[in-house]
Amino acid sequence: MDQALVRRPLEVAALVDRLTSVPGREGRLTHLEMLPPRAAVTAAWPAWAAPDVVAAFTARGVVLPWQHQAAAADAAHAGQHVVLATGTASGKSLAYQLPALSAIRSARGERGQRGATVLYLAPTKALAQDQLAGLAGLDLDVRVTTHDGDSGRDQRDWARDYAEYVLTNPDMLHRSLLPGHARWASFLGSLRYVVVDECHHYRGVFGAHVSHVLRRLRRICALYGASPTFVLASATVAEPEVAAHRLTGLDVLAVTDDASPRGRVALALWEPPFTSHAGENHAPVRRAASSETADLLADLVAEDVRTLAFVRSRRGAEQVALTAAELLAEVDPSLPSRIASYRGGYLPEERRAIEEALRRGELTGLAATNALELGIDISGLDAVLMAGFPGTRAALWQQVGRAGRGAQDALGILVARDDPLDTYLVTHPEALLGRPVEATVFDPSNPHVLGPHLCAAAHEAPLTEADLPLFGPTTRDVLDLLTGAGLLRKRPRGWFWTDRRRASDLADIRSTGGAPVQLVESETGRVIGTVDASSAHGTAHPGAVYVHRGETWLVQSLDLEEHVAVIERAEPDYSTSAREVTDIAIVGEREHRDWAGCRLSFGEVDVTHQVVSFLKRRQPGGDVLGEEPLDLPERSLRTCAVWWTVPQHVLDEAGLAAADLPGAAHAAEHCSIGLLPLFATCDRWDIGGVSTAVHPDTGMLTVFVYDGHPGGAGFAERGFRAAHEWLTATRDTIASCSCDEGCPSCIQSPKCGNQNNPLDKAGATRLLDVLLGTDSGALR
Numbered sequence: 001m002d003q004a005l006v007r008r009p010l011e012v013a014a015l016v017d018r019l020t021s022v023p024g025r026e027g028r029l030t031h032l033e034m035l036p037p038r039a040a041v042t043a044a045w046p047a048w049a050a051p052d053v054v055a056a057f058t059a060r061g062v063v064l065p066w067q068h069q070a071a072a073a074d075a076a077h078a079g080q081h082v083v084l085a086t087g088t089a090s091g092k093s094l095a096y097q098l099p100a101l102s103a104i105r106s107a108r109g110e111r112g113q114r115g116a117t118v119l120y121l122a123p124t125k126a127l128a129q130d131q132l133a134g135l136a137g138l139d140l141d142v143r144v145t146t147h148d149g150d151s152g153r154d155q156r157d158w159a160r161d162y163a164e165y166v167l168t169n170p171d172m173l174h175r176s177l178l179p180g181h182a183r184w185a186s187f188l189g190s191l192r193y194v195v196v197d198e199c200h201h202y203r204g205v206f207g208a209h210v211s212h213v214l215r216r217l218r219r220i221c222a223l224y225g226a227s228p229t230f231v232l233a234s235a236t237v238a239e240p241e242v243a244a245h246r247l248t249g250l251d252v253l254a255v256t257d258d259a260s261p262r263g264r265v266a267l268a269l270w271e272p273p274f275t276s277h278a279g280e281n282h283a284p285v286r287r288a289a290s291s292e293t294a295d296l297l298a299d300l301v302a303e304d305v306r307t308l309a310f311v312r313s314r315r316g317a318e319q320v321a322l323t324a325a326e327l328l329a330e331v332d333p334s335l336p337s338r339i340a341s342y343r344g345g346y347l348p349e350e351r352r353a354i355e356e357a358l359r360r361g362e363l364t365g366l367a368a369t370n371a372l373e374l375g376i377d378i379s380g381l382d383a384v385l386m387a388g389f390p391g392t393r394a395a396l397w398q399q400v401g402r403a404g405r406g407a408q409d410a411l412g413i414l415v416a417r418d419d420p421l422d423t424y425l426v427t428h429p430e431a432l433l434g435r436p437v438e439a440t441v442f443d444p445s446n447p448h449v450l451g452p453h454l455c456a457a458a459h460e461a462p463l464t465e466a467d468l469p470l471f472g473p474t475t476r477d478v479l480d481l482l483t484g485a486g487l488l489r490k491r492p493r494g495w496f497w498t499d500r501r502r503a504s505d506l507a508d509i510r511s512t513g514g515a516p517v518q519l520v521e522s523e524t525g526r527v528i529g530t531v532d533a534s535s536a537h538g539t540a541h542p543g544a545v546y547v548h549r550g551e552t553w554l555v556q557s558l559d560l561e562e563h564v565a566v567i568e569r570a571e572p573d574y575s576t577s578a579r580e581v582t583d584i585a586i587v588g589e590r591e592h593r594d595w596a597g598c599r600l601s602f603g604e605v606d607v608t609h610q611v612v613s614f615l616k617r618r619q620p621g622g623d624v625l626g627e628e629p630l631d632l633p634e635r636s637l638r639t640c641a642v643w644w645t646v647p648q649h650v651l652d653e654a655g656l657a658a659a660d661l662p663g664a665a666h667a668a669e670h671c672s673i674g675l676l677p678l679f680a681t682c683d684r685w686d687i688g689g690v691s692t693a694v695h696p697d698t699g700m701l702t703v704f705v706y707d708g709h710p711g712g713a714g715f716a717e718r719g720f721r722a723a724h725e726w727l728t729a730t731r732d733t734i735a736s737c738s739c740d741e742g743c744p745s746c747i748q749s750p751k752c753g754n755q756n757n758p759l760d761k762a763g764a765t766r767l768l769d770v771l772l773g774t775d776s777g778a779l780r
């Protein structure tokens, strides 16, 4: 018998009590939120649904659709573009499969000719494979296939000529389907639905690329007389209609009322304690989130609570599983075998075996990287641990949503890492539980992204005046630039691509900034991996310690012209961090706001970086062993930034001493970079900052936060729009941190090129008070 059926129900409140009452754990639980259970609301099967499709779902245990499924399906059937933003395991697939499969079945010709087609887009191949398995499981007479980099020639031909439901990804659309549209004419001309699954993944520069790929798709479909309905899906993306509109350029209806059943969910916020170690500049250091997670995982498995722990790195996931197993071995030698790890790169069979072992109860604990998020279909667990905030609230709820079977209680624990964002969240639960602040951010008008897609579009079919609105208000200017550069030719009938190359090769939609650097093993010449061109100077310079798939390598040389770094296996007892000097010049301010004598601006900047040296730090501990110079060229980046200035007289009035200003501005900059991801769905590595007591372009104290991608990614702009909330959160994080002089939880940055010097914690709070007007209690 399946052990899942005989397990005792989880008493979540009592469980949390036991976890927190372990001696020494006082004060670690900073907040416990109990979300009430929710009963299912069902609806009737829509009258238009094909009877055999309904029968197939019913046979798989879906007696009636939930209300949100029916609402989204009805809208899509009526030709209304729709975004379904409901929780994990809320049956989003059925909502689009019902109209999609019904359309295919009812348009099918008498001799089996295809009448309607469906294109499903997932951000990863693994997710498309899971959808394929789900569709195959329905056992319907529908011709479904995946189309990705692994598909063979025959499979591709079959997809093009016969398939009715093609599961692919934006990369294939960009590189294969659209450039080869003439061969796909019959498929594209019959296209009824385009499904964009997990649409919150399309953010930042990647989001901007995908938004143009979708616009190119719409244009080519129109060429063949089709105007497909778009259905987007994502678990709890904030402002779904805004995000969906930005992604597709269409008016999209949002369906957000989740009518699927849910048990009680407890969300615990957990802060690891300070350790006796001292970090950089003698700052106190908190216990690592992964060590704390390993303890909690061991406790939960010992209690037979089925638990999934999300850990950021592959090495971390393996370490958490190993540590938890060691802890359990001390309790009972049979327990360690109940824990495993999961990370990217597992084969489908291995993934299935893990799913199966968890479902059957042979495994009780699994430590996984985020690769699991999309690659594996595990739900119905009891508890989810998160070693660090997973980046966005949408991702947090998606991970917590893995726990909970039917009406049973579920537990989620967010374990804070030692950084400003996590610290802020576990001490300000309202930021996680209150109204959404993060929208999926990207900037489709970035000329570095738009330009290559206009070339690709012109290659697919000459661009005409009528196409301009589709690609946004800056299209004409970018076309003029492309024509001036000789990439496009303007003729009376429009803009033409006349080059012999494939225009789609101009846009690398997953990467930014040039060819990646290959990491080549010196002994064998084997390519071990790649690093983005933009980060190669900082991570693959000569002497760098590079960690790849849990193995440590030492970089021998970096050839920037050949894009190759030669590396060798090594086990050094230190890590390295590059030291970079950055200059920033204002190109132009696009918008500004006045804040009581201070000024907040958004605009274009030129950022110049140079990696000048690297530090060796002893591991563990992080003590600096020495600094070695590097001879790498300067790089420059034109991008977007948000910046704020405080005039001298305002600083004088507030009593801020000149000597304290560099440290105060530097500390405020670090913490604000740490917190911007909460408002702009970015990673702290996507953005950078510069602060100075007097900047040559403004003549005043200025703090900049810029997008680390050419042309900008929309993050700095989002910071400008949400500046008051963002900088208030920054101020609160610094002021409420329990350290004395600053620590990694508030103002120290792991990325700082100046060894976190100078930093002035008290000065930063004062400075932000002046900027925000909180000195006088004024609120803007």
Ligand SMILES: Nc1ncnc2c1ncn2[C@@H]1O[C@H](COP(=O)(O)OP(=O)(O)OP(=O)(O)O)[C@@H](O)[C@H]1O
Pocket: 060, 061, 062, 063, 064, 065, 066, 069, 086, 087, 088, 089, 090, 091, 092, 093, 094, 235
């Ligand atoms: N109306 C329904 N009644 C009962 N079960 C349903 C219903 N709709 C879907 N299910 C079941 O719920 C489970 C989750 O469905 P599905 O995987 O489509 O959810 P999802 O929202 O796409 O999840 P995720 O966010 O993980 O992608 C599946 O096992 C599915 O068969």
